[in-house]
Amino acid sequence: MTVDRKQLIVQAAFKSFSLFGYKGTTMEQVAKIAKVGKGTIYTFFQNKEELFNEILHNVIMEMRDVAKSSIDKNRTFFQNLNQVLFKTLEFRRKHELMVRLYHEVKEIGTPAAMDGLKKFESEIRKFIEIQVEKAIERKEIKHCDPEITAFIIFRLYISFVSEWSSLRDELDNEKIAELFQLYLAEGLAM
Amino acid sequence: MTVDRKQLIVQAAFKSFSLFGYKGTTMEQVAKIAKVGKGTIYTFFQNKEELFNEILHNVIMEMRDVAKSSIDKNRTFFQNLNQVLFKTLEFRRKHELMVRLYHEVKEIGTPAAMDGLKKFESEIRKFIEIQVEKAIERKEIKHCDPEITAFIIFRLYISFVSEWSSLRDELDNEKIAELFQLYLAEGLAM
DNA sequence: TTAATGACTAATATGTTCATTCAGTCATTT
DNA sequence: AAATGACTGAATGAACATATTAGTCATTAA
Known part of the structure; x- marks a missing residue:
């Protein structure tokens, strides 16, 4: 079974927003923590605000x-x-x-x-x-x-x-x- | 009788603060409206904040x-x-x-x-x-x-x-x- | 064939320089 | 002695250059 990428992104985003706030969180950062490509985030969420x-x-x-x-x-x-x-x-x-x-x-x-x-x-x-x-x-x-x-x-x-x-x-x-x-x-x- | 300079300054300052706010009011402006020299203001008030x-x-x-x-x-x-x-x-x-x-x-x-x-x-x-x-x-x-x-x-x-x-x-x-x-x-x- | 990716772009944010403004002083004038 | 406004240093902000980053999309991997 392959990993649930959406779950990974949500967890990574939660971590990053908690640590650095909204402004301090970059989509690249979230992608890096989640260990996915940046583009992948955009297959689940329209934009940063939606995430x-x-x-x-x-x-x-x-x-x-x-x-x-x-x-x-x-x-x-x-x-x-x-x-x-x-x-x-x-x-x-x-x-x-x-x-x-x-x-x-x-x-x-x-x-x-x-x-x-x-x-x-x-x-x-x-x-x-x-x-x-x-x-x-x-x-x-x-x-x-x-x-x-x-x-x-x-x-x-x-x-x-x-x-x-x-x-x-x-x-x-x-x-x-x-x-x-x-x-x-x-x-x-x- | 000579004009009451302090009174003139207070009136001018009231006008200017009302019109332009604190930041928008300059001491030169106040002096000009009061028709006194800028230095005169400082004989009555220590600084802008006191005025x-x-x-x-x-x-x-x-x-x-x-x-x-x-x-x-x-x-x-x-x-x-x-x-x-x-x-x-x-x-x-x-x-x-x-x-x-x-x-x-x-x-x-x-x-x-x-x-x-x-x-x-x-x-x-x-x-x-x-x-x-x-x-x-x-x-x-x-x-x-x-x-x-x-x-x-x-x-x-x-x-x-x-x-x-x-x-x-x-x-x-x-x-x-x-x-x-x-x-x-x-x-x-x- | 589909899902995932990261190089790319346009837009925004940040840093830097430099000219201007202004609070407050003080030597000169009245 | 009182009043003044030219002067100073500090702060501000305009203008430009540089760096970041949200979001896209052609390419890659499964």
């Missing part, structure tokens, strides 16, 4: 699985929410590819990398949206627009995790859970 | 007055909050200097302009923080950390106004007030 999207899609699917498995039906919506947010953050921080992409977007602003991260974040929001819908059905939370709610939850989490820490001491996970409870669940009104 | 800070300080003070006068003691905390947020947004949009600075930060990332906007936003947060403190004293809202609360309110407003509109239809002022009411005031919990 990148395939890699990213795999990572996003992996992330979705992580988020899914962090849900515990016996816990409350807000408990699960904190778990999901924490797990996806951890995922972002642990996966070399994600770290590289965030860095690349910040430092160079590579359009393909920006698009990739947008997809990634949009997937997280979509996942939260589904949890919100379920929580509404279960009457665990009030009726609200799930999309806006997911958007708010995600923005608020990002604000806590990355923007607040550039103003004051970093907030730990427990503190963030408390804040979500106070502001989003219970509300400020007396 | 810029003086101009910005004036604008920030003006903004604080606008925010202050939008407060109505007969209204609730959340009503006033919406007024303040709306007025400061309007201020940002109306004042040529602010528009230019936001544009410059986005397009070129001039450090002095970035610092300036940080100061501006920090001032808004500080103002909200004071309103939060008063509302806590008045027992209008629950006890909470005023700084974090102001931070959340501001981030949430920015999210609604500028980030949501790149995903879906822009939210009008009334809708944003509703959202604040639902998410921050009443909370999502059943």
